[in-house]
Amino acid sequence: MEVLALNGQPLTLADIEAVAVSRIRVEVAPSARERVAASRALIEQVLASGQTVYGVNTGFGKLADVRVSNENLAQLQTNLVRSHAGGVGQPMSEAESRAMLLLRANVLAKGFSGTRIEVLELLVALLNTGIHPVIPEKGSVGASGDLAPLAHLALVVIGEGEAFYKSERIPGGEALRRAGLKPVQLAAKEGLALLNGTQAMVAVGGLAVARAQRLVRLADVAGAMSLDALLGTPVAFDPRIQHARPHQGQIAAAAHLTALMQGSEIRESHREHCSRVQDAYCLRCMPQVHGAVRGALAHVASVLETEAGSATDNPLIFPDGNGTGDVLSGGNFHGAPLSYALDYAAIAITDLAGITERRIDRLLNPDINEGLPAFLSPDPGLSSGFMIAQIVAAALINECQVLAHPSSTGSIPTDGGKEDHVSMGMTGALKLRQIVEHVERIVAIELMCAAQAVEFRRPLKSSPRLEAVHDAVRAVVPKLEQDRVLAGDIDALASAIRNGAFNKWSDPA
Template sequence: MTPTSGSALAIDGSPLKLSEIETIANGFSKVTLMPAARERVKASRTVIESILASGETVYGVNTGFGKLADVRIPAEHLADLQTNLVRSHAAGVGEPLSEAESRAMLLLRANVLAKGCSGVRPEILDLLLAMLNAGVHPVIPARGSVGASGDLAPLSHLALVLIGEGEAIYRGQRISGAQALSLAGLSPVQLAAKEGLALLNGTQAMTAVGALTTRYAQCLAAIADLAGAMSLEALKGTPAAFDSRIHAARPHPGQIASAANLERLLENSSIRESHRSAAVDSRVQDAYCLRCMPQVHGAVRGVLDHVAHILEVESGSATDNPLIFANSGATLPKVVSGGNFHGAPLSYAFDYASIALTDLASISERRIDRLINPDINEGLPAFLTANAGLSSGYMIAHVTAAALLNECKVLAHPSSTDSVPTSGGKEDHVSMGMTGALKLRQIVDNLEKILAIEILCAAQGLDFRLPLRPGPAVAEAHTRIRALVPHLNEDRSPAPDIEAISKAIRNGQLTE
């Protein structure tokens, strides 16, 4: 567990929990560097200084980069080499990452440099943390990374602010990097040998986006249980399929957790009691979208737990090149080139999560259809409106869910199976991990909206079951929803209602 000092998070290069990344990204908690980490950073810098003093040729220290690695750079131009590297690689395009994602990048980059394998001076880490603590957030275009040699373009835009260039958001204003540093009482650094490369080589953009997205996706997996429980009640379904004995016989942890959550949500329901006997309800089993919620929702939980583990490992991994091993024995080289910047572990994980979350969106959409479709909605009014024909009710809200689901299905196509050679063929196999992270983020945003639509429809269905009431947990959720969105008595635009429930999901109002 990462040590903390008071309300501050103390980093030392060890893996960070997704919850810690989220806390720093979404708030302004202080981050400090542990003394032992500072000493490791100093030791790795001593190795670089020794190389410079000896005149030895080492990639990234006194050579060009990529295809130009064979070009030796004279000592008097080494500072210019690092600055030029940052400037030339800041080729990102498109909308900027959010401030939370920018903060996560600052935290993650500082943490991996704190491992002491990168050869930077402590001043570099000090400025990264000072920017984080002061709220200086680099403007980082979202697109331009192929995920090897890491997230070069996004990290270059971050590094620009450290040298007093680029742009940053400071106290809500988008201004020049130099101005943001000045207003925060900070000074830019002059990069020394190896430091530009150490800031650029890494997977921190895809890790930042992926970590925050996965953390939220885990919340949505719990919301899916709530939405499904509400739908089951509105459709007069049975919770029999959530019997713990069933799931103990197939003991996937996520499935067991989801089934237990659904059982809890559905306890003590008067709706259930109203149709328990065969004389009242001739159905033997519910449709799969209701009966198989533990199997599907639980499998998604398992996927997200696996992806979270990968991200947490990455948060404490040295991902630049070359790496410095200051404490190596006399017979081993202290500077070794490798490929830890390759984003394959993350890229595969993001594609895996995208597939699972798209299926979670799919099962939710099927429940929406059952709620509004008069052929299968167990006696609820067509499209959940009392005046079907004159009113369309939630007909087009379902169409919106279908459109979002289609987009998810397109985005679930793997990006990790593609590779475009770059850098004159030197970097001939890349991960496309940042593409995977951005796709995953969009899928999660779409999933949130689909679940919001299901919750709206399920709440409307529960209204039509009165005076019968669901179990206390679902009833409490229904009360919270009705405090935000009234019953649909006659047609109105569903868009504000969808956004109101989406916001409640994001704010955690429906998580408990």
């Protein structure tokens, strides 16, 4: 896919990543242009008729009952953007800023927002020229949408605020000038159409879930290598067991684990004379746990993808095709569907971290690691080996456990009680992003330890696929011959995971 045409369609997480990370070009589909023009025409008709319509010629939120004169409507929209740009904290990443631009443009392309085509075209132009609004990550309660983050995005549309352009942080108006673009002077309804919506939580949460989906498949890879190094058996992955309890995630994880271990010399060496009847749960139950995480993330991804193609602002404009229609106020900006889903993802990926850490401990603990040296040290006692790696994993998991506490249950009334129930979905998205980063490090620790453990089984080799993974680990982290600082190794391997170095060994399911 070289160009993504926007017409308000649902966007997959792959679509979002293609624009946000791979930076493919975006364009507006012709059908979207027609719908945008029709909805704008209805707004103009409302203004000409003198009707009072929320967000078009009234104040906002608690001030919705205040009528604003026609001569002040443009200033009303500009004031809205400026007044709501109160976000705090670190800026979102460029990928997250791009995802927000894409998602907001797609909402406008649905034709329910009442904006002019120029607003949509400028959002697309920001993407294609590489202008990324500086968007502080904190300040949204997830209803009426992500107001503060989207206001910072909208500032650049009107030539204000700040943006990153060619890796330089500069005033938004200057970024537009350098790229040969002109700001938009907002007309009636357009400021509100840029601010009302769930695009910040979809952007941050969607990119985090895409990373998590790759991570759970990589956990299969790390777990299979650990199982082999610990002289475990893949019998528990037999498809007959999985089909007796036919959750699709479990079936897929078991098939992946079986394929990863196919042809292992280590496995064959102990097949006939192993005295152990069953492996520990962290090994035997990988299909059940990893599979459940897959299922949870698949559900969350479907929620996010539906939201990416949804009209989430207020009011919504419904032309009837005859020059008339309705302007209806509702609550599609409320982030409840996303908030619940993001909390679910956080819980699932935190449990993935837990089972991963248990395998790390089994690799290192001399009481249970099947004859491997204590802490995988070549000289236990004099050297501590990977002792600290399990401790670091435990510390990261504890933080994940705290972060997995649901934010969706923490509504706090805002806006003078007008917005008396909010989703806190942005908090959920930010927590999930942090959890995923921690779990990338935990899986990196398992890969690092499993690669070391396999080498203690030489001259026997693991399966061809796992030997290739071992080589990929060694391309980043050398074998531990004597004690050294491990911090850089953990971060380097986590970075390689994040950048896709191990994707080729993860199944696409």
